[in-house]
Structures are given as structure tokens and as C-alpha cells.
Amino acid sequence: MSRDTAIFDLIEQEHQRQLEGIELIASENFVSDQVREAAGSVLTNKYAEGLPGKRYYGGCEIVDQVENLAIERIKKLFNCTWANVQPHSGSQANYAVTLACLQPGDKILGFDLSHGGHLTHGSPVNFSGKLFKTYFYGVKKETGYVDYDQMEEIALAERPKLIICGASAYSRDWDYARIRSIADKCGAIILADISHPAGLIAAGLLNDPFDHCHIVTTTTHKTLRGPRGGVIMLRHDFDNPWGIALKNGTLRKMSSLLDSAVFPGCQGGPLEHVIAAKAVAFGEANSEGYRTYMKQVVANARLMASIFMNKGYHIISGGTDNHSMLIDLRSKGITGKDAENALSETHITVNKNMVPFDTESPFVTSGIRVGTAAITSRGIKENDIEKIVDLIDQTLMNKDNEQALKKIKAEVHALMAGRPLFTW
Ligand code: DSN
Numbered sequence: 001m002s003r004d005t006a007i008f009d010l011i012e013q014e015h016q017r018q019l020e021g022i023e024l025i026a027s028e029n030f031v032s033d034q035v036r037e038a039a040g041s042v043l044t045n046k047y048a049e050g051l052p053g054k055r056y057y058g059g060c061e062i063v064d065q066v067e068n069l070a071i072e073r074i075k076k077l078f079n080c081t082w083a084n085v086q087p088h089s090g091s092q093a094n095y096a097v098t099l100a101c102l103q104p105g106d107k108i109l110g111f112d113l114s115h116g117g118h119l120t121h122g123s124p125v126n127f128s129g130k131l132f133k134t135y136f137y138g139v140k141k142e143t144g145y146v147d148y149d150q151m152e153e154i155a156l157a158e159r160p161k162l163i164i165c166g167a168s169a170y171s172r173d174w175d176y177a178r179i180r181s182i183a184d185k186c187g188a189i190i191l192a193d194i195s196h197p198a199g200l201i202a203a204g205l206l207n208d209p210f211d212h213c214h215i216v217t218t219t220t221h222k223t224l225r226g227p228r229g230g231v232i233m234l235r236h237d238f239d240n241p242w243g244i245a246l247k248n249g250t251l252r253k254m255s256s257l258l259d260s261a262v263f264p265g266c267q268g269g270p271l272e273h274v275i276a277a278k279a280v281a282f283g284e285a286n287s288e289g290y291r292t293y294m295k296q297v298v299a300n301a302r303l304m305a306s307i308f309m310n311k312g313y314h315i316i317s318g319g320t321d322n323h324s325m326l327i328d329l330r331s332k333g334i335t336g337k338d339a340e341n342a343l344s345e346t347h348i349t350v351n352k353n354m355v356p357f358d359t360e361s362p363f364v365t366s367g368i369r370v371g372t373a374a375i376t377s378r379g380i381k382e383n384d385i386e387k388i389v390d391l392i393d394q395t396l397m398n399k400d401n402e403q404a405l406k407k408i409k410a411e412v413h414a415l416m417a418g419r420p421l422f423t424w
Helices: 005-020 035-041 061-078 090-101 126-131 148-158 176-186 197-203 254-266 270-285 287-310 336-345 373-377 382-397 403-416
Strands: 082-084 107-111 133-137 162-165 187-193 215-219 232-235 325-327 351-353 367-370
Touching: 005 126, 035 270, 061 126, 061 148, 061 197, 061 270, 082 254, 090 126, 090 162, 090 187, 090 215, 090 254, 107 176, 126 287, 126 367, 133 148, 148 176, 148 215, 162 176, 187 351, 197 287, 232 254, 270 287, 287 325, 287 373, 287 382, 336 351, 336 367, 382 403
Parallel strands: 107 133, 107 162, 162 187, 187 215
Antiparallel strands: 082 232, 215 232, 325 367, 351 367
16 A cells, blocks of 8 residues: 555644744643654554453453553552543543533533633533533632632532533632532532643642542643543542442442443543553653653743743733743733734744633634643753743734744744754
């Protein structure tokens, strides 16, 4: 069979795009060669519906060991007692949690998408908003920090069955103990979706959600630096509070309901090649080298936020505790859409993002979200951060000047030249 040059040429073009540009999308990262090798392995050929040791197909004795390794490694990483590593994505993981915990029409209290939340936390255009009755808390206008008083007020008035914390565009740490005290007052289960800061939590750089939140989900491809995918975890398993029992009358454990919600609830065959790549990434994350990487991600983000602020940019909440920041561009008279487009001209990749209390539509937006996980994987340290902020600022200030943008693009390529995608 001849080589499919149409596809492999495109893959090589994407490889070059990744090598040459400055990648600042807060949810992206660059994986190690071993993660890519596992994800592209012959395990893609195998069907393995079910769980290790309890499959619906023969020939699973090897993939059982792969999946068990992935489970053991993530349990060690987060000091938890149970994990399901099969969700194909973070959205699938969150879907499985709602399937395990809720009935259609039940109430969810989540973080407002336009304040930094995620589609699966109750947005009306997502399953979470279509199947459930949803309520939202947001950030305080004056501070940009989560408004826990508002969360409590809505929780006590509406008594949701599930409170979701976690975000896609929020640069501050979460007060999980406060959220637990609110949930206990209204009898809610808490889902912490730690997709963005998972790596920082694993490295001990942020508050630990596990002791306060009943269920934790994450994606594996953001700060965790693994293949695209999701995971569900519990530190403390518990009897489900809804009286769902086995034939012998014993209540089913939450872990058992979650396993069933993933398969057969919302997925078929697990992607064992991706699970192998997850196992490799979890192994890498269980190391001193990874913890050093995470500390550098945070140091780079803090410095970047402070340099932006010195240049007159408005960072929501006035800084960052994690790998990301949300920049409100209204003071500079530029929309998020125009900023994203201008930056792509100079080969700096960001995404336009709603800012809290935004007056623009989600297609235009007033802000951009910036993250440092990917550039740090390429070896960027503090001494390059000022240059990167300068290149962004120059691009935005010259967004209609083609000649200036060309010159900036050449500087971007020079800064990234010779850097591999992944450095350890
Ligand atoms: N789309 C992801 C992000 O960019 O944060 C969340 O799913």
C-alpha cells in the first residue's frame, strides 16, 4: 500500500507549526516521545469492554496489565484509593459522574461558563444544561475571585444534588473546605473538575481537593502532560446516598456506580492505546523532574502576569496561583477575537475568552486566556518571559501593520528555533 502522503504531509506541517510558534493555549501541552509511542501503539487494535479481569472479550490479559498499571500510577500520584482511567475525555468523565449521581431534572450548581466555568458544568448548550436544572455562581466583580457567599446562598435556596467546582479560565486556587461546608448544609455531592490545575495539585503546589470533594475528575492532556483523555477518582469511597442496592440489599459503592456509568453507561470499548499513554504520563508525573517542571510553570505564569500588569493589561483577579491567566483587553480597546487573530499572524497561539461580566458575544469576547504549561515543556524559563510578553504586546499594538507583524513573527521563530517540543 502506498504511503498516505495527503495525511502525513499535513501531520508534518502541524509538527512544524508546533515547533516554530509560541504555544500559549492554557489547556495544551507537549507530550514525551514515550507518551506518543504508547498512543500510537498496536493496543489500538484491541477491544476490551469491561474492566481489568472482567472483560467481555478474550485476549485481554496484556491490556488488563496496562490498565491496572495506569490505575495504580494515578492512585499513587493523587493519593487516592480508586480510579477509572477509561473516559475518552474530560467531558465524558463529567457525563459519567452525572449519570452515576443524578436523574434527569435534578439540580446542579456550577461555575458560570462566562466567568471561567466549563460547558459540562451546566451550560444550556451541553448535556449538563439540557438534562438537568442548572444554577450558577460566579466571581465577585470587585476582586475576580469566586464568590463563595453567592454559592452558599444559591445552594441553600435551591438545594442542588450536585455542586461542581473547577474551571477552564480561573487563575486562583479553590477553597475546597468552604465548598464542602456549603455542600453539607444542603446535602449535595461535590464534583471537583481539576482538568486545568491537575498537575499542580499532583505536585503539591495547590490545595488538595480530595479530602473535601466527593468525586474528582480530570483531563490528562493539560498540565498533566499526557495523551488526550479523562479520569475519574475517589480518595474515599462511600455508599451511594440514593439507596441504589445490589440484589442482596447492600448499597452500591460510589466507585461501582461510576464504573457502570462509564461502561456500559456512556462508553463502549476503552481506548487501551490511550490508557497505555496515560500510564506513561502518570509514571512521568510521579517524579522529581515533573515536580520541578510544575514549579517552573507556576513561576513563568506569575512573572508573565506581573509583566502584563506593568504594561497596563488588566489580569482578572490581579494575578495567578496556577498556570494560566485571563486578560481583559477592554482597557486596550481590542476584542479577544481581534487579539487572537493578530497573534496568530505572528505565530503566537492563544484563545479568545469571555471575561467575567463580558459585554461581547462568545464569538468576539473581551479577553484572551494565556497559559504557560506548553512553553515550559519547551524549556522556556523566566529569562524568556519578558521577551514573550513584549512580542505579544508589540503584536497587539501593531495589529493592523503587516510589515511590523512580519518582523515580530521572525522574532518568534528565532526565539523558538532549536527547542524540541518536549524537554525533560
Ligand atoms: N476546551 C478546554 C479548555 O480549553 O479549557 C476545556 O475542555
